[in-house]
Amino acid sequence: MVDNEKMDVLFAEAQKIAMSAYAPYSHFRVGAALLCEDGSIVRGVNVENRSYGLSICAERNAVVAAVTMGRLKFTAIAISTPDSVDPVGPCGACRQVLGEFMKPDTPVRFGGSSKNQVNTTIGELLPFDSLHELRKS
Ligand code: THU
Numbered sequence: 001m002v003d004n005e006k007m008d009v010l011f012a013e014a015q016k017i018a019m020s021a022y023a024p025y026s027h028f029r030v031g032a033a034l035l036c037e038d039g040s041i042v043r044g045v046n047v048e049n050r051s052y053g054l055s056i057c058a059e060r061n062a063v064v065a066a067v068t069m070g071r072l073k074f075t076a077i078a079i080s081t082p083d084s085v086d087p088v089g090p091c092g093a094c095r096q097v098l099g100e101f102m103k104p105d106t107p108v109r110f111g112g113s114s115k116n117q118v119n120t121t122i123g124e125l126l127p128f129d130s131l132h133e134l135r136k137s
Pocket of ligand 1: 023030
């Protein structure tokens, strides 16, 4: 069970790492902090490219980094978008990828530069997960 204080810590980590985003084209920095089942935190940022379509989101970069380290189970994620005032949720592709490794009740927090944050779950972000029958844990 991930409590509110832990989500505060996770969001602070996402805010910090967002400063490392490589976003010279959109000027929209994103930082993601994944809480792994072992208690460790793995971070990711968006990395853009001058061939725009090759840009990779922060959330997916965090997942790829964690899996590379052998961490496959995540108990929460926080996402910071400091260049928006209001919270901006993960894109559809990231929701699908997060859903691969997180149960529907896994907490998600996202927020921009204001105090206004959204607390939700993977299941709310990706309802009726059409391929869940295929997932082998
Ligand atoms: N972006 C993310 O990193 N995560 C999302 O879920 C939404 C979009 C990035 C991609 C691109 O570098 C910039 O934000 C603007 O779309």
